[in-house]
Amino acid sequence: MMELFLKILVAVPTTLLVTLASFALGAVIALPLVAARRSRFMLVRGVGKAIIDVLRGVPPIVFIFVIFFGIGADLIRWEPLPAAILGLGLISAGHLSEIYRGGLMSVHAGQYEASAALGLTGTATFAQVIGPQAFRVAIPGMVTWLISLLKDSSIVSTIGVVEIMFVANQSARSSADGLMPFVIAGAVYIALGTPLAVLSRWLEKKLSFGRSA
């Protein structure tokens, strides 16, 4: 039991690596997506929306299989880890872009008008006026997504990334005890996710309080 626990614990860094790397990748790719979604041109808006719909509408495991087995067999050979990070990163981009958009929409139109009246350039308006306010609204949603991503990272065990779920599955198959590995794995995920959930709730309270003040 202790041995099993340690074996699973050793895989925690990989789970965290997959989660954080794909979150970072998604946070960056989401920027052009949200820009496309708010573009002046209808065609660009449509393409942006279509990409986001596909990223969010295909089950993550299918998406990762397409990247790992599909593109992996036909075009370039992947190691499981980069394929996992790319797959979850793209899915994150789809979700995060919608969260960013919600943040942007919450910024009052008067802020744009005031920036224009002050003669700020478009870049300055976004970097110094709109961006910070939108980001503040988006943060709790982003943390919520991070929690989902932590749990979703378990599916990359299916393409052979040696993270928590992979170790649990292997242990269950190779030993007489089929139940314990999953109980421990579940407990570890909850232990990792709970502080994030607390953080999310705290941020939500703190940030909304700051706005009304």
Next chain:
Amino acid sequence: MELLTEWLSWSPRLLEGLWVSVQVTLLALLIGVPLGLGLAVLSGVRNRAVKWIVIVYVEIGRGMPAIVMLQMVYFGLPDVGIVLTSYSATVVALALTTSAYTSEIIRAGLRAVPEGELEAAAALGLKQWDTLRYIVAPQGLRIALPTLLGFSILILQVSSLAFTLGLPELLSQAYSIGAATFKYLSVLTLAGVMYLIITVPGGWLVEGFEKRMSKHLA
């Protein structure tokens, strides 16, 4: 052209798989949502012990990745003498996950029913059960409906994880066609498209619902 004939020849098998995906999703919702409603109501009772049990159940159900739940039910439960087929294991695991998530969704819906409704019910001398049955539940569930619908679409996506139990759902079918033909990219893309055909219009429906509801509230 070749792609099209390929896709056409695979379609029957994939559609068969999609039908299995839809079945387990619907069954899980059919069992899980009423359970979720029950949990939502129980979380409102005064008894501390009951409240805590509900909280622990919900937190475990939501904190555990669905794939862990699926594999635990299928590979783990035989250890304690419960042996399920991959089909029923999927339904059970997804129903458990559904109950935990929907209890929170429904709880939020029930709480959104205006206080005045409760006071009016009390003033009319309605019993607690009748208040719930005729006043709070119908309105609360209506408020929760768009979110529940969105969650149902999510569960269809999650059902693809039953691939790991060997359930012949859409992804399993696509994968085994891929293994036989080595045309993974093509067949997996088609599987993805089939999911999209349900999830994207489903998403529009949810958006439409939300808009209509917020108009009603404003």
